[in-house]
Amino acid sequence: MKLSSVFVVTVYWEYRSKGGLTRRWQRRVRWWLRLLIVAAALVGTVWSTERVTGAYEETRVFRDAPACPGGATSRPDDLCVGRESAVVESRDRSESCTVNSGGGQTCSTSYSVTLRRPEPGRTLEIGVGRDLYQKSREGDRAELRVWQGSLVGMSLRGDSSTYPPPAQRLMMLLTGVALLCVGIGLWALFSGSADPESWAAPAGWLWLVLTLPWLIDGVLLGASPLRWAVTGLLVAIGTVWTLIGLGREFRESRLASVLRRG
Structure with a gap:
């Protein structure tokens, strides 16, 4: 294996020194x-x-949309921002690492909470910051802002977060x-x-x-x-x-x- 690698490198430099490889690439x-x-x-x-x-244009419609009457949730065809109450079902913390050129590792940690929404069996996992992850507890109630079925805002433990709409x-x-x-x-x-x-x-x-x-x-x-x-x-x-x-x-x-x- 080592001899074949040396042979390939030798041929490469010999071919490049004669200008063939350079002309081919140019x-x-x-x-x-x-x-x-x-x-x-x-x-x-x-x-x-x-x-x-x-x-x-769809994003502009969302930016100008009023709240849904009576605090109702927003369905796919509604042009209003609705509200929902959800419950923290679980919390999750994951770590991913990459190996750098020096052989060391660089790791990053991500945090998320899983919310149980009003519809039976419907849950939603949301990425959150470290502080909110540490403050939140299972069973906490979260207030959600919903645009045409998609989450665009959340209030939990006094912290508010916004999320861009799909458009x-x-x-x-x-x-x-x-x-x-x-x-x-x-x-x-x-x-x-x-x-x-x-x-x-x-x-x-x-x-x-x-x-x-x-x-x-x-x-x-x-x-x-x-x-x-x-x-x-x-x-x-x-x-x-x-x-x-x-x-x-x-x-x-x-x-x-x-x-x-x-």
């Missing part, structure tokens, strides 16, 4: 395949953007899909390179795909100062990362060579 994706990728990315962008708009979560997911499609389309249109050394800009854009939806959600629907600071910092990192990658791509492009000669 080839661009074929033009017709790039056109297909651009077309697919365009369709994906239009599809996801249309649904982002719909999810945003808001869908809006953030589809925003990420739209950004991903835009990035793929731009890569296929202007680059199409399969060289791993040119993946800095796509990696930075992927970072933005994961972080920018949170910032857009805050811009459209509001956010706390802490969330503004964290998401703004993460988006700034992704933006700088992407720009550095694009700058490197431009310096190695044919256009930059022509400009340097001129």
